[in-house]
Amino acid sequence: MSYQWNFEWVWNNTDVLFKGLLVTFQLTIASFLIGYLIALFFFYLKTSKNKLFKWIAIVVIEITRDIPLLVLLVWLYFALPIFLPSLKISAFWLSVVGLSFNFAGFQAEIIRAGFQAIPRNQIDVAKSFGFSRVQIFTSIILPQSFWRSIAPTIGQLINTLKLTSLASFITVPELFYTTSALIQDTFRPLEFYTAMAVLYLIIIFPISISMQILEKRLSNKYNG
Secondary structure, three states, rough: OEEEEEEHHHHHHHHHHHHHHHHHHHHHHHHHHHHHHHHHHHHHHHHOOOOOHHHHHHHHHHHHHHHHHHHHHHHHHHHHHHHOOOOOOEEEEEEHHHHHHHHHHHHHHHHHHHOOOOHHHHHHHHHHHOOOHHHHHHHHHHHHHHOOHHHHHHHHHHHHHHHHHHHHHHHHHHHHHHHHHHHHHHHHHHHHHHHHHHHHHHHHEEEEEEEEHHHHHHHHHHHH
């Protein structure tokens, strides 16, 4: 017997899907903002002349890049309360912590690549004028690294948005979790998985196209 498609189940539960989508947005935005700040901090440490700070940054970045995000989220959810029983943190914010560090590990390298593309003579000139290391970082390195790395940063943002689905494994009611719950209630997996895929596509496709256009323009600006 062939499967009988019936999208009426989807239309009747759009409010639930959109609630899950809202949580997905919240996870993405919080993880992006916090993760970017962490990435800047690690990048600053990694470019430091202090060997201890430099190695701390290298080790933490490698750990966050090498451990699968799902493993990190599950560890935070189950192990952290054992080590810190007095710390009460929701599954949502545990997911933000995991996603933020995952984002930061890759973003720090993206910022570093943008930094390496900055002509060295600009930094040398700033030093000759007596700029401090902090002034050089905030006035020259940070702005140019940001614009030179904005396209891959948007790509990393898209990747983080997709990775939010892993938060469902620690009961965060984002889009994948709510979709799975609806499937269990209605026994209509194909309709709801199709609807979820379309929602992700509607969100990500315009961002992806915008990223490609922006990347081309910035490439012409800095290389042309």
